[in-house]
Amino acid sequence: MQAFLKTGKISATEKAGPSGLKTTKKKPPAPWVEKYRPKTINDIVDQGEVVQVLRECLSGSDLPHLLFYGPPGTGKTSAILAAARQLFGDISRDRVLELNASDERGIQVIRDKVKAFAQLTVSSTKPDGKSCPSYKLVILDEADSMTNAAQAALRRTMERETRTTRFCLICNYVSRIIPPITSRCSKFRFKPLAKENVIKRLREVCDCEGVDVGNGEILHQAVDTCDGDLRRALTALQCCQRLLGKITAEGLIEVTGIVPDKLVNEFLAIKNYSELEVFVEKFLMDAYSASQLLEQLSSTVVSSGHLTNKQKCEISEKLAICSHRLLEGGAEVMQLTDLGCTIIMANSNP
Amino acid sequence: MSLWVDKHRPKDLLKLDYHKDQAIRLKSLVQQSDFPHLLVYGPSGAGKKTRIMCLLRELYGSGAERLRQETMHFTTPSNKKIEIMTVSSNYHIEVNPTDVGIYDRVVIMDLVKNVAQTHQIDSSGQREFKVVILNEVDDLTKDAQHALRRTMEKYVATCRLILLANSISRVIPAIRSRCLTIRVPAPTEDEICSVLHTVCKKEGLSLPPELATRIAKISDRNLRRALLMCEACKVQQYPFKPDQKVPEPDWQLFIKETASMILSEQSPKKLSEVRQKLYELIIHGVPPDMIFAGLLKELVRNCDMAMKCQVASHAAMFEHRMRLGNKAIFHLEAFVAKFMAIYKKFVEESLGDAF
Ligand SMILES: Nc1ncnc2c1ncn2[C@@H]1O[C@H](COP(=O)(O)OP(=O)(O)OP(=O)(O)O)[C@@H](O)[C@H]1O
Ligand SMILES: [Mg+2]
Numbered sequence: 001m002q003a004f005l006k007t008g009k010i011s012a013t014e015k016a017g018p019s020g021l022k023t024t025k026k027k028p029p030a031p032w033v034e035k036y037r038p039k040t041i042n043d044i045v046d047q048g049e050v051v052q053v054l055r056e057c058l059s060g061s062d063l064p065h066l067l068f069y070g071p072p073g074t075g076k077t078s079a080i081l082a083a084a085r086q087l088f089g090d091i092s093r094d095r096v097l098e099l100n101a102s103d104e105r106g107i108q109v110i111r112d113k114v115k116a117f118a119q120l121t122v123s124s125t126k127p128d129g130k131s132c133p134s135y136k137l138v139i140l141d142e143a144d145s146m147t148n149a150a151q152a153a154l155r156r157t158m159e160r161e162t163r164t165t166r167f168c169l170i171c172n173y174v175s176r177i178i179p180p181i182t183s184r185c186s187k188f189r190f191k192p193l194a195k196e197n198v199i200k201r202l203r204e205v206c207d208c209e210g211v212d213v214g215n216g217e218i219l220h221q222a223v224d225t226c227d228g229d230l231r232r233a234l235t236a237l238q239c240c241q242r243l244l245g246k247i248t249a250e251g252l253i254e255v256t257g258i259v260p261d262k263l264v265n266e267f268l269a270i271k272n273y274s275e276l277e278v279f280v281e282k283f284l285m286d287a288y289s290a291s292q293l294l295e296q297l298s299s300t301v302v303s304s305g306h307l308t309n310k311q312k313c314e315i316s317e318k319l320a321i322c323s324h325r326l327l328e329g330g331a332e333v334m335q336l337t338d339l340g341c342t343i344i345m346a347n348s349n350p
Numbered sequence: 351m352s353l354w355v356d357k358h359r360p361k362d363l364l365k366l367d368y369h370k371d372q373a374i375r376l377k378s379l380v381q382q383s384d385f386p387h388l389l390v391y392g393p394s395g396a397g398k399k400t401r402i403m404c405l406l407r408e409l410y411g412s413g414a415e416r417l418r419q420e421t422m423h424f425t426t427p428s429n430k431k432i433e434i435m436t437v438s439s440n441y442h443i444e445v446n447p448t449d450v451g452i453y454d455r456v457v458i459m460d461l462v463k464n465v466a467q468t469h470q471i472d473s474s475g476q477r478e479f480k481v482v483i484l485n486e487v488d489d490l491t492k493d494a495q496h497a498l499r500r501t502m503e504k505y506v507a508t509c510r511l512i513l514l515a516n517s518i519s520r521v522i523p524a525i526r527s528r529c530l531t532i533r534v535p536a537p538t539e540d541e542i543c544s545v546l547h548t549v550c551k552k553e554g555l556s557l558p559p560e561l562a563t564r565i566a567k568i569s570d571r572n573l574r575r576a577l578l579m580c581e582a583c584k585v586q587q588y589p590f591k592p593d594q595k596v597p598e599p600d601w602q603l604f605i606k607e608t609a610s611m612i613l614s615e616q617s618p619k620k621l622s623e624v625r626q627k628l629y630e631l632i633i634h635g636v637p638p639d640m641i642f643a644g645l646l647k648e649l650v651r652n653c654d655m656a657m658k659c660q661v662a663s664h665a666a667m668f669e670h671r672m673r674l675g676n677k678a679i680f681h682l683e684a685f686v687a688k689f690m691a692i693y694k695k696f697v698e699e700s701l702g703d704a705f
Contacts, residue, residue, distance in 0.1 A: 031386045033528075034506050072524040077500070100500035101493075102459045104427055145496040172524065232527040235386060239530040242382050243375040257518060257531045273650065273658050284517070285571050286535040287392040291519035322666070326519050330670035331639040337646065338666035341659035348655075 032238045033231050036205050038078045040086055045197045045230065047075055050188045054083045063087075063135070065158065065167045067182060069174040070190025073231030076170045077141055079190075084137055091126055101142035110153040114138060118161035136165045144171040151178045158184055192228025199223055202233060211241055218247050225256045232256065259293045264300055267293065268343060276340040280333055290332035294323045294339075311346040318342040355577045358549045361415070363404040366397070367548065368541040369534065376401070376532075380408045385479075387502055389487070389526065391515040392534030395572030398514055401534060402483065405512075409477060410441040426456050444483035447490060455494040458484070459501070466505030479510050487525075488515040495522045502528050536571035539563070545573060546580050555584065560592040568598055575599070601636045602644065609648030616690035621683070628682050638678035642669045642685070649689055657696055664688050 038044045041054045050068070057063040068076040088095045097117045099105055117138065124134035140146070140154075158167055158181070169185065171177060199219045206213050213219055226233040240251040253260060263283065270276050283293070301307065301315050322335040360366050363373045379385065390398050406414040416439050423433050432453050437444045443465060447454035465480050487495070502511060502525075513529065515521055537545070543562045550557040561583070569576035582597050583590065608627045611620065631641055646665045650658045665685055672681035 030506055031384050034503065035384075072527045077503070100504075101496035102463070102498070102501040104459075106427055108427070141500055142496055145493055229523075229527050235527065235530060238384070239379075239386060242379045242384075242386075243530075245378065254533070255530060257526070257533065273655060277647070285393055287396065287517070287533045289391075289518045325666065325670040328670065329520060329673040330666065331642065331673075332517055332519055333643050334639070334646070334662075334666040334669045337662045341655075341662045344655065345659050 031235070032205060032209070033234045036208075036234065038075065038082050041079060041082050044075050044079050044082065045201050046193045047079065047188075047190055050079055050190070053186070053188075054079065057083070057133075058086055063133070063137075063166045065162075065185040066169070067174070067177065067185035067187045068168065068170045068190060069172065069177075069187070071172060071192055071227075071229060073226075073229035073233075074190040074193060075230070076190050080139055080141075080168050080170065084139070087133055087137070089126070089132070091132065095122065095132075095136045096139065097136070098139040098141065100140075101145045105140070105146055105150055107147075107150050107153045110150050110157065114154070115157050115161075118157055118165040121164060134164075137168065138165060139168045139170070141170045142172075143169045144173055144176040148178055151181055155180050155184070193230055194228070195220075195223050198226075198228065198230055198233060201230065202237060205234065206237070209241070211237070211247065213247060218249065218252070221249055222247075222252055225252055225258050257289060257292060259288050259296055261296075263288065264293065264296050267297065267340065268300065268304075269347075270340055270344055271347065272344065273341070276337065276344065280336045280340065283336070284332055290336050291323065291326050293336070294319055294326065298323075307346075308350045311350055314346045315339075315343055353578070354549055354553070354581045355574055358552060358577075359400050359403075361404060361407060363401075363408050366401065366404060367545050368397075368537045372532070372534075373401070373404070376405055377408060379530075380405060385409075385510060387506075387511045387513070387529045388532055389513045389515065389518065389521065389529035390532045390534060391488075391518050393536045393572070394516060395574040396534045396536040397573055398534050402512055402514070406439075406442055406481065409481070410439075414439045414441050416440070422461070424453075424456050424460050426453055432456070441477070442481035442483060444485070446485045447494060448486045452491060454490050455497045458490075458494050459497050462498075462501050462505065462509060462511070466501075466509035479508050481510050481512055483512045483514065485514050486516075487513040488517055488520040492522065495525055499524050499528070537573050539566040539571065542566040542569060542571065542573055542576045546576060549577065550580070553584075555588065556590070558590055558592040561590050561594060561596070565596055568596060601631060601634065604631060605636075605641060605644035606648055609645055612645075612649065612686055612689065613652070613693070616694040621687055621690065624686055625679070625683055628679060628686075632678060638672060638682060639669060641678075641682060642672075645682075645685070649693075653693075653696070657692065660692055661689060664692075 041051050041058070044051050053064075066080070068080065070076060084092055084096045097114070099109075099114075103109075117136065120136065122134060122136055124131055126132050143151075146154075154167075155178070167185070169177065169181065174182065174187065174189075199216065202219050202222060203213065203216065206219075222233050222237055226236065236252055236256050237247060239255040240247045243255065244251045252258075267279060267283075270279060284290070298316065298319055301312055301319070304312070307315070318339050322330075322339045326332065326335050363377045366373045390402060392398050403415075417437050418439070420436050420438065421433050422436050422445075423431060425431055430453070432450050434445055434447075434450055434457055443461070445457065445461060447457045450457055462482055465482055484490075498511070511529075513521075513525070518526060518531065543559075543566045546562045546565060547557055557580075562580075565576055565579050565583070569579060579596055583594060586597070587594055604627070608624060608631075611624055611627065614620075628641065632638065642665055646662065650661050653661060668681045668685040668688070672678050675681065
């Protein structure tokens with residue numbers, strides 16, 4: 001975690017030239033998402049409420065237990081890591097315990113490791129005499145994947161050690177956390193980032209990397225394809241830049257795995273079964289993703305001008321069913337065929 | 351003597367036979383130092399693995415081709431011992447975490463951490479990072495996929511992941527947002543033809559274009575299958591004849607037969623015969639979802655649209671249930687029974703209309 005915290009600042013343009021076989025670099029070059037991970041809470045884009053609370057804690061007020069939830073790439077992990085870093089500086093190794101889904105987090109670990117860590121008493125001064133908060137921080141990232149039993153064990157520890165320890169839980173879906181825990185935490189929802197802010201951030205990064213984005217039209221598109229997921233937008237831009245040498249609309253579609261609109265419309269306009277068979281086979285052979293298609297289809301159907309309400313209703317209903325089945329592992333070819341049949345039927349009697 | 355599929359596998363990104371643009375882009379990606387995690391997806395036999403091995407060679411030179419197989423041992427939190435086969439070179443390690451079923455998380459966690467924490471021993475090595483290749487990530491448990499998330503960020507300085515999947519529908523969004531996704535479409539029939547010709551030329555054989563086209567057609571755009579079939583043809587008969595019989599995968603024929611059994615008679619007696627057939631397919635390792643797809647395709651041929659719609663919707667439902675349960679045969683059989691019922695009713699009604 002220490003090593004990790006050191007990286008990630010909008011630093012001077014470390015332009016990644018073609019690395020010859022033997023170039024030695026001081027800092028291993030990291031993908032943009034890590035390189036530009038917010039270093040202080042002021043770098044966090046959007047999420048005003050959380051930033052406000054964290055800022056108050058930095059200036060001395062008490063930190064509540066925290067629960068961050070929201071979709072991927074909206075800054076949850078970044079926010080708490082930046083705050084921890086600013087709170088504890090170089091003693092964060094002793095004061096912060098970070099456990100994520102890749103660590104063992106069964107009941108036993110919560111009972112032993114977390115409890116032992118929580119019970120340590122800490123002073124309110126650093127070794128060098130400066131003052132710092134007199135508590136420790138336990139970060140449980142990706143808490144969606146903790147079992148209920150482990151969460152129940154956690155609940156007791158949280159209660160007992162509030163004096164010396166603060167907990168921060170992070171997850172994508174708040175419904176996965178048991179109510180006794182959510183009620184002990186201040187909850188913060190990380191919203192998908194607002195479009196203008198994402199664009200601003202992307203522009204900063206592009207400037208630092210020396211990437212030409214023209215009038216910024218292309219950034220708009222990058223944002224549209226990524227639904228407020230800044231990490232995805234950054235990765236997409238970097239990949240596009242690295243793969244094509246420039247950022248283009250088609251490039252973005254390709255690296256984000258979006259299904260081209262043409263195919264979405266084609267699917268909606270299918271008229272008979274044999275057309276459907278051909279389409280589905282080709283679609284899957286070309287390795288497009290069925291779940292992505294469904295996602296795009298859903299917004300196309302809802303806003304479509306030439307479908308009647310009845311048609312929209314029929315298609316959307318099946319869409320929901322198929323999307324659920326896909327998520328649970330149903331075969332793509334089956335679900336697409338099923339949905340396709342519904343579309344054919346709906347098209348033939350408006 | 352190795353099979354053609356292995357013998358003539360391209361070793362260099364620029365020597366790949368199709369999706370050449372992509373290969374060139376990958377090459378330029380490798381030359382940059384801020385190489386991201388990759389998620390490579392495409393249908394089976396599309397050449398994902400070949401592409402990745404070329405990429406590794408581009409990254410590390412020919413050292414990445416000196417492979418060794420090892421069995422690694424892991425212990426689960428509940429003290430169960432598990433072992434898994436790995437293939438590795440000095441620079442990378444490859445595993446199939448799904449081999450250990452629900453314990454895949456343990457393997458991923460330990461493996462990635464180990465690799466990431468041991469620094470490159472060879473300090474003159476060209477890269478600061480090692481590569482971990484995970485196969486079939488779309489079949490990983492959700493737990494295992496979650497375990498990858500923070501790991502991917504935390505160890506990015508010393509370890510890059512290359513994830514391989516048939517489709518990204520079942521990969522959680524949090525992982526997709528951390529990777530460069532690379533789509534590898536299956537080669538087209540023409541592309542397959544041209545590969546067949548190149549390979550035959552290398553073998554010093556002359557391949558009639560008609561035969562190549564036919565092989566490409568029945569290979570389902572699966573290059574591996576096409577090459578295997580071509581080699582089988584050669585064993586059967588050489589010099590090739592344009593109209594020579596191409597050995598089709600027999601399970602496909604078998605499914606066709608099963609379908610026509612179902613169409614010939616709809617009765618409990620037939621159902622139990624069909625059941626035997628289905629069992630046989632499963633025992634021979636044909637994936638149940640392919641049986642479903644094959645049956646659906648054959649069965650709906652003579653139905654009208656309303657009935658096709660009905661059958662497809664039942665197929666989709668039973669296939670989904672099969673994923674949730676663990677006895678494929680129940681769900682296959684349920685689907686067949688349902689189909690028989692629908693079909694019988696349909697036939698009786700249309701007969702009734704006729705009189
Ligand atoms: N609000 C934000 N401000 C600035 N950068 C952000 C923000 N959100 C995301 N990023 C960028 O995206 C990257 C990933 O963000 P982060 O790890 O915080 O996501 P997360 O919310 O924890 O996602 P997940 O749910 O997948 O764990 C960061 O490195 C940073 O570059
Ligand atoms: Mg996170």
